[in-house]
Amino acid sequence: MKIALTGIKPTGILHIGNYFGAIKPALELTREYETRYFIADYHALNTMKDPKELSACIREVAAGWLAAGLDPERVIFYRQSSVPETFELAAMLMAFTAKGLMNRAHAYKAAVQENTEKNDDPDAGINMGLFTYPVLMAADIILFNADVVPVGKDQVQHVEMAQDIAQAVNFNYKTEVLKVPRAAVRESVAVVPGLDGRKMSKSYGNVIPLFAPEKELRTLIMRIVTNSQGIGEPKDPETSQIYLLYKLFASEAEQKALSARYREGGMGWGEAKEELFRVVNRELAPLRERFNAIMGDPAGLDAVLSRGAEKARPIAAATVQRFRRAAGIG
Secondary structure, eight states, X not given: OOEEEEEEOOSSOOBHHHIIIIIHHHHHGGGTSEEEEEEOHHHHTTTOOOHHXXXXXXXXXXXXXXXXXXXXXXXXEEXXXXXXXXXXXXXXXXXXXXXXXXXXXXXXXXXXXXHHHTTOOTTXXXXXXHHTHHHHHHHHHHHTTOSEEEEOGGGHHHHHHHHHHHHHHHHHHXXXXXXXXXXXXXXXXXXXXXXXXXXXXXXGTOOOBTTOOHHHHHHHXXXXXXXXXXXXXXXXXXXXXXXXXXXXXXXXHHHHHHHHHHHHOOOOHHHHHHHHHHHHHHHHHHHHHHHHHHHTOHHHHHHHHHHHHHHHHXXXXXXXXXXHHHHTOO
């Protein structure tokens, strides 16, 4: 069976956009791939310098994926920082990575452009963690012999860089030391509308947290921005973020019924929001309960991640040893 690998960056509480855009598509991979999932805590260190905040995010994100359905008995689930071979491999890959390749990385180029537009030093505020981010990501991928890495279109470059680096190693040693991965581009990732109609994103401050308490969930849904159409006016469901969110949670029969009510008129936005809350809470209530239980047992959560690292390390060690032998080190 081929191997798929997904990295999960712990940079904030999970929201509904993450659930439909990343979590559910990633969990579906277990049907056709041997899957490996890791919490990318060293990647988060580039931007998160508060230790309490980072520690809390790591736990919340790990618990969130478990609550959403990740089965640690069927997949390898671990913290990046618990597999030190990752960082040994990253150091070795550095010797085969052209600086020019790093200069072309999207995140670095964007940071330089932002500084330039402010008439600041091009590298102001840019640390080496950000600059070499693609090499560490390549190590994450290559270490576990990933055949495919599911990504959105904006992340394809990272997998292409991992390909370039692995191929440089293999070319140098005239043998396949490292498996060359490929990107599996998710063409149909759901775009989840936020409270203001824009794409749900923490940067916009328009998110609905995945594990919000029921009362908070209802309050947030009632805050969704709508137009001024009255109760008696027919409404187009496909232009309403209420209905677009509803479609993600409702059955086909429910979608058809609510769509008809929109088009007929006689339903106000308040009633539509109540119906949205009903179907959202129906799906999220069990997840919320599991999340709270997992967060209430930190020792149990740590044990799950530790067992994942125990499964991961022999695979990682074999890749590093293969590279060391080819290099004349081991």
